[in-house]
Structures are given as C-alpha cells and as structure tokens.
Amino acid sequence: xxxxxxxxxxIAVSSSVTAVTGTVVYTxxxxxxxAGRNDEYADRLADGVYxxxxxxxEYTVHHSRRVERQWLVRHASVGTMISSPPVGGFGSAQxxxxxxxxxxxxxxxQRVVELNQAPxxxxxxxxxxxxxxxxxxxIGALAEQVAAVSNANxxxxxxxxxxIRVASWIxxxxxxxxxxxxxxxVVVLVIRPLEYLRIGIRRFGQGERDYRFGFAGxxxxxxxxxxxxxxxxxxxxxxxxxxxxxxxxDERKLVEGQLADAVREAELINANxxxxxxxxxxxxxxxxxxxxxxxxDGIITHANRRMATMFGxxxxxxxxxxxxxxxxxxxRSEGRARMLALLASDIQSVDLERRYWRxxxxxxxxxxxxxxxxxxxxxxxGLVGVIEDITARRSAxxxxxxxxxxxxxxxxxxxASNAELEQFAYVASHDLREPLRMISSYLSLIERRxxxxxxxxxxxxxxxxxDGAKRMDQLVLDLLAFARIDNxxxxxxxxxxxxxxxxxxxxxxxxxxxxxAEVTIxxxxxxxxxxxxxxQVMRLCxxxxxxxLKYSSPERPPSVLISxxxxxxxWEFRVADNGIGIxxxxxxxxxxxxxxxxxxxxxEGTGIGLAICKKVVERHGGRIWVESVQDKGSTFFFTLPAAxxxxxxxxxxxxxxxAA
Amino acid sequence: xxxxxxxxxxxxxxxxxVLLLLALIVMLPRQSLAAERPLVRLAVSLTPLSAxxxxxxxxxxxxxxxxxxxPIKIIGGHRTIAAxxxxxxxxxxxxxxxxxxxxxKRDDFAIFATFVSNEDDVQLLARRDSxxxxxxxxxGRRIGTIRGSAAHFFxxxxxxxxxxxxxxVSIAYFQPEELADALASHAVDxxxxxxxxxxxxxxxxxxxxxxxxxxxxxxxxFNLIARRDFIAGNSKAIxxxxxxLILANEFIASHPQESQxxxxxxxxxxxxxxxxxxxxxxxxxTLKQWLLATLDSEARWAMAEHLVEGNSLPDYLDxxxxxxxxxxxxxxxxxxx
Numbered sequence: 001x002x003x004x005x006x007x008x009x010x011i012a013v014s015s016s017v018t019a020v021t022g023t024v025v026y027t028x029x030x031x032x033x034x035a036g037r038n039d040e041y042a043d044r045l046a047d048g049v050y051x052x053x054x055x056x057x058e059y060t061v062h063h064s065r066r067v068e069r070q071w072l073v074r075h076a077s078v079g080t081m082i083s084s085p086p087v088g089g090f091g092s093a094q095x096x097x098x099x100x101x102x103x104x105x106x107x108x109x110q111r112v113v114e115l116n117q118a119p120x121x122x123x124x125x126x127x128x129x130x131x132x133x134x135x136x137x138x139i140g141a142l143a144e145q146v147a148a149v150s151n152a153n154x155x156x157x158x159x160x161x162x163x164i165r166v167a168s169w170i171x172x173x174x175x176x177x178x179x180x181x182x183x184x185x186v187v188v189l190v191i192r193p194l195e196y197l198r199i200g201i202r203r204f205g206q207g208e209r210d211y212r213f214g215f216a217g218x219x220x221x222x223x224x225x226x227x228x229x230x231x232x233x234x235x236x237x238x239x240x241x242x243x244x245x246x247x248x249x250d251e252r253k254l255v256e257g258q259l260a261d262a263v264r265e266a267e268l269i270n271a272n273x274x275x276x277x278x279x280x281x282x283x284x285x286x287x288x289x290x291x292x293x294x295x296x297d298g299i300i301t302h303a304n305r306r307m308a309t310m311f312g313x314x315x316x317x318x319x320x321x322x323x324x325x326x327x328x329x330x331x332r333s334e335g336r337a338r339m340l341a342l343l344a345s346d347i348q349s350v351d352l353e354r355r356y357w358r359x360x361x362x363x364x365x366x367x368x369x370x371x372x373x374x375x376x377x378x379x380x381x382g383l384v385g386v387i388e389d390i391t392a393r394r395s396a397x398x399x400x401x402x403x404x405x406x407x408x409x410x411x412x413x414x415x416a417s418n419a420e421l422e423q424f425a426y427v428a429s430h431d432l433r434e435p436l437r438m439i440s441s442y443l444s445l446i447e448r449r450x451x452x453x454x455x456x457x458x459x460x461x462x463x464x465x466x467d468g469a470k471r472m473d474q475l476v477l478d479l480l481a482f483a484r485i486d487n488x489x490x491x492x493x494x495x496x497x498x499x500x501x502x503x504x505x506x507x508x509x510x511x512x513x514x515x516x517a518e519v520t521i522x523x524x525x526x527x528x529x530x531x532x533x534x535x536q537v538m539r540l541c542x543x544x545x546x547x548x549l550k551y552s553s554p555e556r557p558p559s560v561l562i563s564x565x566x567x568x569x570x571w572e573f574r575v576a577d578n579g580i581g582i583x584x585x586x587x588x589x590x591x592x593x594x595x596x597x598x599x600x601x602x603x604e605g606t607g608i609g610l611a612i613c614k615k616v617v618e619r620h621g622g623r624i625w626v627e628s629v630q631d632k633g634s635t636f637f638f639t640l641p642a643a644x645x646x647x648x649x650x651x652x653x654x655x656x657x658x659a660a
Numbered sequence: 661x662x663x664x665x666x667x668x669x670x671x672x673x674x675x676x677x678v679l680l681l682l683a684l685i686v687m688l689p690r691q692s693l694a695a696e697r698p699l700v701r702l703a704v705s706l707t708p709l710s711a712x713x714x715x716x717x718x719x720x721x722x723x724x725x726x727x728x729x730x731p732i733k734i735i736g737g738h739r740t741i742a743a744x745x746x747x748x749x750x751x752x753x754x755x756x757x758x759x760x761x762x763x764x765k766r767d768d769f770a771i772f773a774t775f776v777s778n779e780d781d782v783q784l785l786a787r788r789d790s791x792x793x794x795x796x797x798x799x800g801r802r803i804g805t806i807r808g809s810a811a812h813f814f815x816x817x818x819x820x821x822x823x824x825x826x827x828x829v830s831i832a833y834f835q836p837e838e839l840a841d842a843l844a845s846h847a848v849d850x851x852x853x854x855x856x857x858x859x860x861x862x863x864x865x866x867x868x869x870x871x872x873x874x875x876x877x878x879x880x881x882f883n884l885i886a887r888r889d890f891i892a893g894n895s896k897a898i899x900x901x902x903x904x905l906i907l908a909n910e911f912i913a914s915h916p917q918e919s920q921x922x923x924x925x926x927x928x929x930x931x932x933x934x935x936x937x938x939x940x941x942x943x944x945x946t947l948k949q950w951l952l953a954t955l956d957s958e959a960r961w962a963m964a965e966h967l968v969e970g971n972s973l974p975d976y977l978d979x980x981x982x983x984x985x986x987x988x989x990x991x992x993x994x995x996x997x
Contacts, residue, residue: 051996064956066975074996 003189003220010182017178021171025164032160035153037086042150045098048078049143052105056139060132063116075106094145094152101142108135193221201228209236290366290387293373294323296343296380298336310366310389312359323385328355328363342370342383353390364391432476440469471606475594478608482593485615490533492620494643497528497537497573501562504542511549515558519545522563528571530640536616537640541575543609544636548577550603553631570622570639581630591624613638697728698897703740703749704731706927708856708937709882710753712775712945714926715919716908724907725900733926741885744769750894751886751901756951757810759885760958763979764968770981771883772891772898773945775905780940781880782814783858784872786850787843795822795874798829804848807833808967810880813958815852816965817877826965840864854880855937856929881951891981898984902945906989909943947982947993955979 055071058064082098112131115124197213204211212232213225284291290307292300303318311318311326327335331354341347350370355363366387373381443466451459501521505512512519530537545560552558556578564573582590582597589595591614596607617624617638628634700722704710713731716722722729734740737754741762744752759771786792792801795818805811812833819826834842839851840861850872853861862869884901891898912919920938924931955976962968982993 055996058953062956062960062973064973064975066952066956066973066977069975069977070952070996077997 001185001189002218006182006185006189010178010185013178013181014175017171017174021167021174024167025171028160028163028167032157032164034086035157035160038153039150039157041081041086042146042153045078045081045146046143046150048074048081049139049146052078053136053139053143056109056132056135059112068113071109075102075109078102079106094149098142098145098149101138101145105135105138105142108138189217189219190221193217193219193225197221197225197228200225204228204232209239288388290389292318292323292385292387293382294339294385295382298323298339298343301382307387310358310364310387311356312362317359326356328357331355339370339383342372343380345372345380348372353394356387364389365394366390430480433473436469436473436476440466440473443469475606475608478606478612482608482612482615485536485612485619489536489619492531492533494529495532495534495537496526497530497532497541497564497571497640498526500534500538501525501541504538504545507542508545508549511546515549515552517549517552517558517560519560520562522561525562525564525573528564528566528573529643530571530620531643532620532640533616536619540613540616540638543613544575544638547609547636548575548579548634550605551577551579551634553578553580553633566642567639570641572637572639574635574637576633576635578633581632581634582626582628583630584628587626587628590626697723697726698894699728699730700751700894700897700901701749702729702731703734703743703752705737705740705753705882706733706735707737707882708923708927708929708934709755709776709778709781709880709941710927711912711919711923711941712905712908712943713753713884714923715911716904718922718926719908719911721904721907721911722901725904727897727900727904729901729904737882741769744885744887750890751884753882754885755810756881756883756955757813757958759883759979760955760962761808761968763955763959763974763976764962764970767974767978768889769885769887770891770979771885771947771951772981773884773902773905773985774881774947774951775884775909775943775945776882777942777944777946778880778882778940779876779878782811782852782854782878784815784818784850784852784874785843785858785861785869786872787846788868788870790849792850792872795819795872798822798850799824800829801849802830802832802847803850803852804832804834804839804842805852806836806839808962808965809854810878811852811854812965812967813961814878816961817957818852818874821875821877843869856933859933859936879950879954881954888981891984895984899988902985902988905945909945912943945985945989945992947980947985947995949994949996952976952980952995 051074052071055067055074059067059071079099079102082095082102085092085095108131112128112135115128115131118124200211200213209232212229214229215222215226284304287304287306290310291302291304292307293302295301300318300321300323303315305315308315308318323339324332324336335354338347338350338352342350349372350368353365353367356366357363367390368385368387370383370385373384375381443462447454447459447462451462454462498521505519505521508519511517541562545562548560549558559578561576562573563576564571566572586597590597591610593611594607595611596603596605613636614624617640620640622639622641624636624638626634626636702713702717704713704717717729717731732740732743732749734743737752737758738761740749740752741754741758743749745762745766756771756774759769762769784795786797790801792798798819799822803815805815815831816826819829832842832848834851836853836857837860839848839853839857842848843851843861844865851861858871862871884905886898916938917935920934921931923929924934927934956973959968959973959976963971963973977995980995982995982997986993
C-alpha cells in the first residue's frame with residue numbers, strides 16, 4: 001500500500017469518527033442546555049410557589065396591604081412563567097394542570113381579600129379560614145407539579161450526560177483504534193522500509209558497490225529503493241569506465257614521465273660529456289707534459305701546446321711529422337722498434353727515459369710513457385704518448401750523486417774524528433782524574449801531617465783546595481758521562497717506561513723523604529712502551545724528577561706529577577712540579593752544558609744535568625722543552641719514539657694533558 | 661550588565677508624540693467627566709456602620725463611577741435623614757428604624773440599598789452585682805434604653821421572646837451617652853444600647869458590667885435613603901453610587917485593616933474600637949425581603965408603644981426602590997416581585 005493511501009484512509013476514518021461523535025455530542029449538549037434552561041425555569045417556578053406560600057402565611061397573620069400587593073405581583077409573575085415555558089422543555093404535560101392551579105389560586109386569594117375588606121360578620125372568620133385552607137392546598141398542588149417538572153428536567157439532564165459519556169468513550173476508543181492502525185501502518189509502510197533503506201544506503205556508502213535493494217514494495221519508499229538501485233547501476237557503470245580511463249591516464253603519465261626522465265638523463269649525459277670534453281681539452285692544453293697521438297704509421301696526428309713548447313716547434317710542424325724523427329739519433333732505431341712493438345701489441349706499454357732533439361738542435365731528456373689506443377672492437381687506432389721534460393731532474397740527480405759521494409767521504413772523516421775525540425775525551429777524563437786524585441791525596445796527607453802547623457785560614461784553604469779537586473773530579477765524571485751518551489750507550493730497544501720510572505724513584509727516595517714531596521705517576525704512564533736505552537732513560541727521568549725536588553718552593557711542599565700521552569708515533573712525557581719556576585728568557589739556556597741559573601750556594605750541582613737530558617732525548621730521536629711560570633712551577637716535556645702502534649685517546653688512552 | 665541604548669533624536673521625538681497622545685487619551689475623558697460629573701451630597705452618619713460609604717469616599721470609588729460625592733458628616737441617622745428632608749443633602753445613611761419612624765410622617769422617600777447589616781449592634785448590658793445572667797432575669801428589673809430607638813425595639817423583641825410584657829419590667833429612658841452613668845449609679849440594673857456606647861460603657865466600668873447573651877432578635881441594617889423624586893431623576897447617579905459601594909465592600913473584604921483605619925479616621929473614633937466592632941458587620945449591598953418584614957414589625961411596635969402618630973401600618977413596599985439595584989445586580993434583590 002502506498003503511504004499516501006494509508007494517510008488518506010487514516011484522515012477519512014478520523015474525520016468520520018470525529019464528525020459522528022461531534023454530532024452526537026452537539027446534539028446531547030443541546031439537550032443538556034435545554035434541560036438546564038428548564039431546570040432554571042423549574043427553580044424559578046419553585047421560588048415563586050415558595051414566595052406565594054410565605055406571603056400567604058404573612059397575610060394570614062397581618063392582612064397588610066404591602067403583603068397583599070406583593071402576593072398579587074408574585075402570583076402574576078408565576079402565571080407569566082407558566083404560560084411561557086421554555087421551548088423543548090421537559091414536563092410539558094404538567095403545564096395545563098399548573099395553569100389551572102394558578103388560576104384557582106388567584107380566585108381564592110381575591111375572595112380572601114374581599115372578605116377582609118368587607119365589614120366583619122359572624123361567619124367571616126370561619127369562611128376566611130376555609131378559603132385560606134383551600135389556598136394552601138392549591139399552592140401545595142402547584143408545588144408538586146413544579147417538583148414533577150423539576151424532576152423530569154433532572155432526568156433529562158442525567159440522560160444527556162449519559163449520552164455524552166457514551167459518545168466520549170466511543171470517540172476515545174475509536175480514536176485509539178485509528179491511532180493504533182495508523183501507527184501500525186506507519187511502522188510497516190514507513191519506519192521499517194526507511195530503516196531498510198538507511199542500512200542499504202549506508203552499506204553502499206561504505207563501499208559495498210554491488211548492494212541493491214531489489215523489489216521493496218509498491219510504496220513511495222519502494223519507489224525510492226528502486227530508483228536508488230537504478231542510480232547505483234548507473235553509478236557503477238560510470239565508475240568502471242572512469243576507473244579504466246584513469247588507469248590509462250596513469251599509464252600514459254608514467255610513460256611520459258619515463259620519457260621525460262630519459263630525455264633529461266640524456267641531456268645530462270650530453271652536458272656531462274661536453275663538460276668532460278672541455279675539461280679534457282683544458283687538461284690537454286694546460287698540461288705540463290707533452291701529449292701526442294701517433295697513428296699506426298708512426299705519424300704524429302695530435303700534439304698539445306706543451307709539446308710544441310717542449311720540442312720548440314709549432315704544433316702544425318709537429319703534426320704530420322714522424323715521431324722517431326724527434327728522437328736522439330743514438331736511440332732512434334731502438335725507439336722505432338719499441339714503437340712498432342707497441343703497435344703490434346708485442347708490448348703493452350712503454351715507460352722509459354730517452355733523449356730528444358729540440359727544433360733548435362738542442363737535446364733534452366724526456367720521460368716517455370706510451371700506450372695503445374683501441375676502438376670498441378679492439379682494433380688499434382694508434383698510440384698516445386706523454387713526455388715529461390726531465391732534463392733538470394737528470395742534471396740534479398747527477399749533481400746529487402756527486403754530493404753524496406762527497407758527503408760519504410766527509411762522514412767517514414767525521415766518524416774517525418769523533419772516535420778520536422771521544423777517545424781523547426775518555427782518555428783525557430780518565431787521565432785528568434789521576435792528577436786530581438793525587439792532589440786530593442796529598443792535600444789529605446798535608447792536613448794529616450802538617451795540619452797542626454796550620455792556622456785556621458790554612459785549614460780553610462785546604463778545604464777549598466780539596467773541595468775544588470772534588471768538584472773538578474765531579475766535572476770530569478759528568479763530562480765523561482756526557483761523552484759516553486752517544487758512544488757508550490746500550491742499544492735502543494722497546495721498553496716499558498713505568499719500571500724505569502719506579503727505579504728512578506727508588507734512587508731518589510732519600511731526597512723525596514727529606515723534602516716530604518708527593519710524587520705521582522699518572523696511570524697513563526703504565527701503557528707507554530718506547531724505543532729507548534733503559535739506563536739512559538732512567539737517568540733522564542732521574543735528572544728531571546731530581547731537579548723538580550731540588551728547585552722546590554720553600555712556601556709549599558713539593559709535588560711532582562709524571563704523565564704522558566701518545567702523539568704522532570711517539571709518547572710525550574710531562575714532569576710537572578710546583579716549584580720556583582723558570583723565567584721564560586732562560587728556557588733555551590738551561591739545556592746548555594754547565595749552564596746554571598743559581599749560585600752553588602743556593603743550589604748544588606755542576607749544571608750538566610739538563611744537558612745530559614737533552615743529549616739522551618736527542619740520541620733517541622726525541623725532543624725536550626720546558627714551560628714554566630715563575631713561583632708557580634715548571635713542566636718539562638720530552639718525547640720518545642713509541643714502540644709499535646700507538647693508540648690515540650679514542651682507543652682508551654688518556655686525554656692530552658693540559659700545558660703546564 | 662545590560663547597557664541602555666541611547667535613543668536617537670528621531671526615536672526620542674517619536675516617543676514624545678506617543679506619550680503626548682496617550683496623555684490626551686487619558687486626560688480628556690477625565691476632564692470631560694469631571695465637568696459632567698453630577699454632584700451628590702451625602703449625609704453620612706458618623707458610625708462604623710457607615711464603613712462602606714466612608715471607604716468609597718476615601719478611595720475615590722464614587723468619583724471613579726462618575727459622581728462627585730461630597731460627604732456631610734452628621735452624628736446620628738435621624739439627623740442625616742432630617743438633613744436630607746431639609747434639602748441639605750441628597751442621600752442619607754441611616755438605619756431602617758429611622759425610615760420606619762419617618763414613614764408615619766411622609767412617604768416621599770425610599771431606601772434604595774442596604775449596604776451593611778449587623779445582628780449584634782445592639783447589646784444588653786447588666787451590672788454584675790444585679791445577678792442578671794439571662795434575658796429571663798430581666799423580669800422586675802429597671803432597664804434603661806433610648807426611647808424610640810433601635811435599642812428600644814430590640815428590648816421589646818427580647819421581652820416578647822422571653823414571654824414578658826413591658827409591664828413586667830421598669831423601663832427608663834436616657835440619651836445614649838447617659839446610659840453608662842445610669843448603670844454606674846445603680847439608676848438601672850441593665851441597659852439596651854447600640855454601639856459604640858456599649859463598648860464605651862464596658863471600658864468605663866470594666867468587670868462591673870457584663871453583656872447578657874441573647875437570641876439575636878433584631879438585625880439592624882444601614883441603608884442609603886433618598887427622596888423618590890431624586891431617585892427617579894438621578895437613576896445614573898444612584899447606579900454609580902451602588903457600584904461604588906460594591907467596590908468599597910470588595911476593598912473592605914481584601915483590606916480590612918486599611919479599611920478600619922480609614923473609618924476610624926473619618927468618624928474620629930479609636931482604631932481599636934472600630935476594630936473590635938468590625939467582626940459583627942456583614943458588608944453586602946442588598947435589598948432583602950426581610951427588610952420589609954423588619955419595617956412592618958418595627959412599625960407595629962412603634963404604634964403599640966405610641967411612639968408614632970397614626971394607627972395604620974404604612975405600606976413599606978412604597979418605601980423601597982429596588983429598580984436601580986436590580987439593574988446592576990439582580991441577585992442582590994430578594995424582595996418578592
């Protein structure tokens with residue numbers, strides 16, 4: 001069923017029910033209105049009867065003129081009501097009797113009034129009493145009639161009310177039924193199909209393109225579903241065509257993109273090639289060596305500017321000439337043979353030095369490298385040759401050889417001289433110590449035998465002399481040690497430095513204890529293995545630490561820190577102290593032999609310690625220097641070659657130490 | 661906070677025009693009404709029973725109904741009706757007893773509305789030491805009252821209801837204000853007196869006197885009375901006055917305290933006195949059938965007591981004019997017709 005038909009039926013049924021019920025209710029209400037009007041009429045009649053009763057009673061007592069007048073007026077108004085009842089009222093059957101009673105009442109009251117107005121006689125009171133009795137009886141009868149009318153009206157009102165109730169119930173029940181039927185129809189024809197439609201549309205919208213409603217009834221919603229199916233079909237077809245079209249477009253776009261990429265790539269390659277060609281041309285022209293090409297006939301086909309310069313001929317003269325024509329005639333045949341062998345692939349390349357002729361007839365040396373040029377198929381196109389002018393180098397090499405020979409001779413002479421000098425120094429030192437020992441011995445003998453003949457100054461002079469001999473001996477010993485460093489040392493070999501340092505500290509233990517110094521060997525030192533002479537390295541360390549202890553500040557206890565770090569295939573060691581420091585102007589001087597910054601009264605020593613240190617370090621191929629701030633302290637640096645690979649800080653080695 | 665929008669000059673001018681027009685609409689009819697408003701001189705008896713008339717005057721209800729009511733304050737209903745007969749007033753407020761007495765003298769006036777009734781206005785007071793407890797104990801006693809007044813009528817009705825005749829008691833007549841002293845001086849044993857003289861006597865003597873409970877043998881009414889020719893010639897003014905009274909009774913019902921204050925101030929009586937009397941009043945604009953019966957009874961008593969000259973009962977239907985009240989409030993008229 002169509003929804004509009006359902007709605008029309010519902011409207012028609014509702015209208016019919018409303019019309020019928022409304023008619024019934026209207027009719028009943030009209031009846032009730034009439035009944036109400038009649039009831040009011042009956043009430044007014046009852047009031048009138050009551051008033052007549054009261055006035056009659058009052059008149060019975062007082063016979064006053066006012067009561068008489070009121071009785072007559074009220075009787076007349078009651079008569080008017082009886083003669084003009086409301087239209088359609090109930091109790092119309094009583095009206096004739098009421099009218100009769102009313103008329104009779106008037107007659108009776110008139111007779112009572114007349115009796116009162118007449119002169120009194122003996123029977124008038126009895127007559128009046130009888131008349132009044134009749135009057136009251138009639139009033140009672142009228143009252144009963146009025147009550148009957150009133151009751152009939154009330155019955156009519158009750159009946160009308162009952163009809164209204166029945167009509168109302170019928171209206172309510174019918175309305176409920178119509179509503180239920182309409183609601184059921186709406187549920188079946190509207191709500192459920194709409195939900196079905198909503199679910200279907202949602203599924204279609206979620207991508208279920210094949211979803212169709214099929215036949216969904218003859219209602220408007222069924223028509224909507226059918227229209228939706230058609231629309232979905234059309235949409236599906238459109239989407240398939242569109243998808244294929246889009247796919248083709250995509251493919252074309254892809255091909256176009258690939259083509260464009262290929263074109264761009266080709267353009268790039270061409271550009272690169274051109275750039276490469278230009279680069280090569282520039283290199284070819286700007287090359288410091290002569291570059292030339294020779295065809296299979298041995299004729300120069302290309303020659304760069306440098307070749308023209310090198311051979312002293314313009315390129316156009318070179319191009320077209322035979323290559324071997326430019327080779328020195330002593331090597332020309334060998335050069336031709338080698339060129340032919342290269343062209344014939346008997347040899348792969350040439351790399352040799354030979355002499356050439358310049359255009360102006362001057363010969364020069366050239367370093368020739370030559371190679372075959374092949375096509376893609378392996379055919380020999382010719383040769384490419386590169387000639388470097390090595391005339392200057394050849395001359396230098398010849399001069400150097402002469403110099404080397406000269407130096408070798410000098411070296412031999414120097415070694416002999418050094419050996420002699422060392423021998424001299426050793427002998428001199430050794431021989432010098434003998435007279436010194438004699439002087440000391442005889443000075444001791446003089447003191448022992450003739451000491452009591454000497455006065456105080458004499459003893460002092462003896463002490464000075466003996467002390468001088470002693471220092472002389474020490475100087476000779478130091479000189480001896482200094483001289484031995486280069487020639488009497490042990491071989492240089494890999495050695496860990498930590499044990500050597502510990503040994504040096506053992507030797508210095510008395511000085512360390514005396515000065516209450518704090519000497520610290522950084523753990524970085526434990527990893528250091530150097531190429532060295534253990535005895536000399538120990539002496540090096542002992543001298544440096546000993547200096548640090550000796551030149552300590554009186555204001556603070558000495559503190560010495562020994563550390564190291566790897567640096568360029570070597571180990572750099574630091575001996576840092578908090579001593580008196582050194583003025584920067586003395587940094588170079590202190591490493592000189594017998595150089596002292598202080599008097600012997602201030603600090604003992606011969607002034608050869610740092611010179612020995614320098615000589616030891618230099619023997620090991622290292623370097624020694626100092627950084628210092630006066631009254632703050634000094635740091636002595638020296639380097640020794642590392643034994644084997646030296647790891648950097650990133651390999652777990654300590655970080656570089658800050659400068660002292 | 662809402663910000664009041666400033667009116668533009670154009671809007672402001674438009675508003676002024678509307679206000680002026682409204683003022684003209686409101687003012688013009690009033691001015692014309694004031695010009696045409698009929699003058700009604702009202703002789704008002706200065707008793708709380710005149711409360712509806714006083715409230716209507718004070719609240720402007722008569723003016724609102726289109727009449728220019730001007731009160732003439734007079735003590736005693738017999739004087740208000742006298743002023744009316746003398747042409748000093750157009751309408752008088754008075755009890756029905758005054759109407760009854762005057763009905764024997766002239767018949768050119770009528771009651772056109774009762775606006776208050778009171779079953780307890782007249783009291784029977786007795787000295788406590790007189791041993792008078794019920795009305796039956798009045799036999800053989802000296803009783804004071806005001807001759808020819810409602811109190812006198814009330815006393816006669818009490819005696820009748822107790823089966824006594826005037827000869828069974830000794831009645832002495834005084835002015836209202838003398839009765840308290842008469843009781844105090846033992847000149848009488850009991851008095852029959854209307855308010856507020858009963859309350860004044862009770863205040864004066866305190867516990868020495870008691871109010872004797874009775875059977876409410878008399879319903880006093882206070883009425884609007886006018887000459888017939890005035891009623892016939894001023895029906896609109898009469899109706900306006902009735903409407904004003906109806907409004908006043910509605911105000912009294914809703915604002916009793918304010919009404920009492922207005923009345924107290926108007927009659928120059930203590931507020932507490934007015935307030936104590938107030939509950940005995942029934943404020944209602946009517947014309948009841950029993951008013952005619954009451955007038956008949958009072959007239960017959962007056963003739964029997966020779967308080968009036970004449971021996972024929974007046975027809976009091978001629979002394980009641982119910983047409984105006986019937987027009988504006990038909991149910992208020994219960995006179996048989």
